[in-house]
Amino acid sequence: xxxxxxxxxxxxxxxxxxxxxxxxxxxxxxxxxxxxxxxxxxxxxxxxxxxxxxxxxxxxxxxxxxxxxxxxxxxxxxxxxxxxxxxxxxxxxxxxxxxxxxxxxxxxxxxxxxxxxxxxxxxxxxxxxxxxxxxxxxxxxxxxxxxxxxxxxxxxxxxxxxxxxxxxxxxxxxxxxxxxxxxxxxxxxxxxxxxxxxxxxxxxxxxxxxxxxxxxxxxxxxxxxxxxxxxxxxxxxxxxxxxxxxxxxxxxxxxxxxxxxxxxxxxxxxxxxxxxxxxxxxxxxxxxxxxx
Numbered sequence: 001x002x003x004x005x006x007x008x009x010x011x012x013x014x015x016x017x018x019x020x021x022x023x024x025x026x027x028x029x030x031x032x033x034x035x036x037x038x039x040x041x042x043x044x045x046x047x048x049x050x051x052x053x054x055x056x057x058x059x060x061x062x063x064x065x066x067x068x069x070x071x072x073x074x075x076x077x078x079x080x081x082x083x084x085x086x087x088x089x090x091x092x093x094x095x096x097x098x099x100x101x102x103x104x105x106x107x108x109x110x111x112x113x114x115x116x117x118x119x120x121x122x123x124x125x126x127x128x129x130x131x132x133x134x135x136x137x138x139x140x141x142x143x144x145x146x147x148x149x150x151x152x153x154x155x156x157x158x159x160x161x162x163x164x165x166x167x168x169x170x171x172x173x174x175x176x177x178x179x180x181x182x183x184x185x186x187x188x189x190x191x192x193x194x195x196x197x198x199x200x201x202x203x204x205x206x207x208x209x210x211x212x213x214x215x216x217x218x219x220x221x222x223x224x225x226x227x228x229x230x231x232x233x234x235x236x237x238x239x240x241x242x243x244x245x246x247x248x249x250x251x252x253x254x255x256x257x258x259x260x261x262x263x264x265x266x267x268x269x270x271x272x273x274x275x276x277x278x279x280x281x282x283x284x285x286x287x288x289x290x291x292x
Contacts, residue, residue, distance in 0.1 A: 063243040083168060087113050088139070088177040090129035094252035095140040099161040101126065104241050106154040109175040114155050117144060125165060125181065128253045138166050138257045161239075164256065186235055189262045196234035199265040203241055206272035212280040217286060218267065238264040245271070 089110070095101050105114055117124060127139030142159035149155055163183035172178050191197070211225045229237050240257040242264070251271070258264045 039135065045210050064197065064227065082182050083180045084165075084183070085171055086123070086125045086141070086165065086179060086181045087117070088127055088167075088179055089142070090126040090127050090135045090177065092128070092130050092249060093126075094128045094242075094249050094256055095126040095142055095159075096243040096252075096256060097140060097161045097163060097241055098236055099243045101142055101159045103157045103159060104154065105157065106152075111153055113154065113176045114147075114157075118147070123162070125167075125179070126159075126161075127167070128249060128256075130249070133250070135259075136253055138164060138253070140164050140256065141183075144239070153181065157203045186260065186261045186264075187259050189260055194262045196261055196265065199262060199269065200234040200237050203237075203265050203269050203272065206269060206276055207241065208273055208278060213276065213283055217282055234265065235261045238268065241265075241268045241272075 084124040093101075105111060113119070113124070122144040123141050125139045125143060126142045127136055141162040141164075143162050144157050145160050146158040147155055164184040166184055167179045167181055170177065170179050208225045209226055212222050216222045228240075232240060238255075238261050242252050245252050245255075245268075255264050
């Protein structure tokens with residue numbers, strides 16, 4: 001699995017507090033990067049992540065009509081002790097467990113949802129959606145950890161990613177999406193010889209090299225990134241790494257859906273290795289042709 005990298009701003013801070021790695025276009029069928037929205041579609045955008053407002057004034061689409069019809073079952077919801085009813089936000093981004101997501105909410109139906117959440121458990125589902133592939137089946141719970149209600153009834157939120165979930169069926173679509181979901185946890189590795197700690201160390205090493213070289217290409221000091229893991233175990237570390245792949249939401253979604261930590265770390269290792277190869281070549285070209 002390869003990504004074509006574009007390290008635009010290696011000093012951009014991620015939701016975990018580290019540098020983000022800007023990576024584009026997973027080299028895989030049906031996973032091309034979507035094109036920017038047209039001016040006609042911008043009026044449909046309803047929710048704005050605050051950390052993107054400085055770079056893009058467009059608001060993010062959150063439309064119940066974008067949810068795939070395969071989830072609109074006519075029969076009763078499945079009865080299971082593991083099934084939970086959860087309000088959903090379809091957004092063109094991927095939230096990972098442990099990550100921080102700032103949001104601005106101002107569209108009426110989602111203000112309604114916020115009034116309900118603030119009186120209950122402050123949890124909702126963030127699920128990736130775009131106009132090309134529709135809405136994913138797997139998302140991540142966002143828990144409101146801070147909020148501010150303005151005089152015009154808009155809300156500023158700080159949310160933190162919690163557990164992952166899979167949508168089983170839609171309960172209702174109005175005034176906002178509500179679905180039955182089941183929780184997802186990583187399964188034990190199918191390879192008994194797999195050393196997750198060693199994999200995590202390799203991934204961290206690649207990340208440090210990518211940050212160092214991208215800093216060099218952007219004219220910044222080439223100091224080495226220190227302790228990216230911060231004592232995270234392999235599973236939460238794998239989610240952190242996925243959260244840094246800014247600019248490739250479909251690749252992030254693929255990582256979120258994987259149910260083995262080892263598989264996720266291996267895919268991230270391959271992505272970072274390909275990115276490092278690209279940056280090494282770009283750095284060599286810059287040495288030969290400094291003016292370019």
